[in-house]
Amino acid sequence: xxxxxxxxxxxxxxxxxxxxxxxxxxxxxxxxxxxxxxxxxxxxxxxxxxxxxxxxxxxxxxxxxxxxxxxxxxxxxxxxxxxxxxxxxxxxxxxxxxxxxxxxxxxxxxxxxxxxxxxxxxxxxxxxxxxxxxxxxxxxxxxxxxxxxxxxxxxxxxxxxxxxxxxxxxxxxxxxxxxxxxxxxxxxxxxxxxxxxxxxxxxxxxxxxxxxxxxxxxxxxxxxxxxxxxxxxxxxxxxxxxxxxxxxxxxxxxxxxxxxxxxxxxxxxxxxxxxxxxxxxxxxxxx
Numbered sequence: 001x002x003x004x005x006x007x008x009x010x011x012x013x014x015x016x017x018x019x020x021x022x023x024x025x026x027x028x029x030x031x032x033x034x035x036x037x038x039x040x041x042x043x044x045x046x047x048x049x050x051x052x053x054x055x056x057x058x059x060x061x062x063x064x065x066x067x068x069x070x071x072x073x074x075x076x077x078x079x080x081x082x083x084x085x086x087x088x089x090x091x092x093x094x095x096x097x098x099x100x101x102x103x104x105x106x107x108x109x110x111x112x113x114x115x116x117x118x119x120x121x122x123x124x125x126x127x128x129x130x131x132x133x134x135x136x137x138x139x140x141x142x143x144x145x146x147x148x149x150x151x152x153x154x155x156x157x158x159x160x161x162x163x164x165x166x167x168x169x170x171x172x173x174x175x176x177x178x179x180x181x182x183x184x185x186x187x188x189x190x191x192x193x194x195x196x197x198x199x200x201x202x203x204x205x206x207x208x209x210x211x212x213x214x215x216x217x218x219x220x221x222x223x224x225x226x227x228x229x230x231x232x233x234x235x236x237x238x239x240x241x242x243x244x245x246x247x248x249x250x251x252x253x254x255x256x257x258x259x260x261x262x263x264x265x266x267x268x269x270x271x272x273x274x275x276x277x278x279x280x281x282x283x284x285x286x287x
Contacts, residue, residue, distance in 0.1 A: 023227065026266055026284040029250040033074020035278035036270070040069060040077070043270050043279060044113075044157075045094035046257035047209070050105045051129045052078075056281070058257065058270060062090035062113060068139075070132055073268065075281045079132050083109070083125055084140045090114065092256070093207065096129065097161030097168070098185070099143075105129045110159040112147075112170060117155055121191065122147040122170070124159075145187055149194040154179065157206045157256065164214035164233045170194055171205045171219065178202050180237055197237040202226070207258040209267070210236070218247075218267060220258050225249045225269075247284070253277060 036043065044061035052070060055078060059068050066088045070079040090113030099106035107130075111123040127142035147170070149156075158171040166185035172178045181194035208219040217228045217239060226244035230236075252271030260267045266286045271279040 023245045023247050024287060025227070025245070026247060026286055028248055029269065029282040029284045031280040032268075032283050033072065033076065033281065035280055036071070036075040036273070037077060038273075038278075039080075040071070040075075040270075040279070041273045043272055044092050044256045045110065046207070046259045046268060046270050047094045047096055047107075048212075048259050048262040048268070049129065050096055050212075050262060052132045053262065055132065056259065056268060057094055057096075057107060059091050059094055059109060060088070061092055061256075061272075062088060064088050064091075066091075068094070068107065068109060070130070071281070073281055073283065079130070079135055079137060081130055081137045081139050083127075083142060084138055086125065086144075089119075089123070092157040093159040095159050095161045095168075095209075097163070098166050099126055099128070099187075101128075108159065108161065108168075110170075112156045112159060114153065114155045117153045120148065120153060122149070122156065122194070124187075126187075146191045147183060147194050148191055149179075149181055149196070151179065151196045158208040158219060160208045160210050160217070160236070162210055162214060162236060163212060167236070169208075169236055171200075171208055173205055174203070175199075176203050178205050180240065182237065198241060200240055206256040207269075209259045211260040211264065212262050213264070216260065218258060218260065220249075220255065220269070222255060223249070223251060225258070250282060252279065252282070 042060040049055045066083040092113040093110040109125040124145040154172045160169045168183040170181040177199040204221040225247040255271040257270040269282045273279045
């Protein structure tokens with residue numbers, strides 16, 4: 001019976017996925033400002049700032065400096081924050097959430113990529129969200145959190161933090177049906193456990209976000225964006241097992257970043273650049 005139910009769910013989701021631009025919630029994506037600078041050639045994470053309204057946090061992926069960039073919605077770098085004493089093994093996402101001081105907002109940089117499935121632990125770097133007051137800033141006061149997935153070593157690129165329940169969620173990438181993991185709050189142990197919750201009939205998921213009010217969820221692969229409404233604040237794992245709304249997506253060359261605007265006005269995407277084409281911040285305005 002469980003297999004029959006799963007097959008029916010997968011068929012329902014795949015049917016939904018075949019429809020493009022089925023939502024009238026958001027307008028088509030529009031390029032903002034100017035192409036992002038060369039410093040962001042391998043942008044691989046995006047989150048809207050809480051302490052700096054209208055600005056966004058982003059970073060590059062593996063092999064680049066251990067730096068987080070505060071950028072405008074038009075793609076201009078406002079501040080570069082260097083995390084001292086660490087390397088960028090494979091930074092793939094970034095999120096905001098609560099932390100040791102519940103009155104403050106923290107940045108979580110997700111060093112969770114693993115193309116060859118070779119790293120036994122994922123790493124998160126957590127620090128209090130900086131306020132823009134200088135073009136450059138060194139970050140020495142940060143926490144290092146280690147995460148071990150309870151069902152083995154997997155490549156992952158998407159991280160979400162729930163502003164309602166404060167749970168942290170990681171989505172695997174390379175399976176035909178991705179794995180969904182939950183890390184319970186508070187994140188206090190030396191090594192946290194990413195507990196497998198459910199398989200979902202998606203693949204190549206490379207970015208995800210939950211809106212600031214916790215009422216909307218969005219995930220993306222390289223070709224599609226999937227959207228759910230969550231008015232009751234229920235479990236994310238159950239929500240993602242229901243058929244999503246597929247949003248119209250202006251396909252990027254290697255789009256690996258997505259975030260809701262903090263004010264609810266829409267959502268942003270950002271791609272890696274390629275030699276012949278620099279990436280732009282794209283904005284999808286709420287209708």
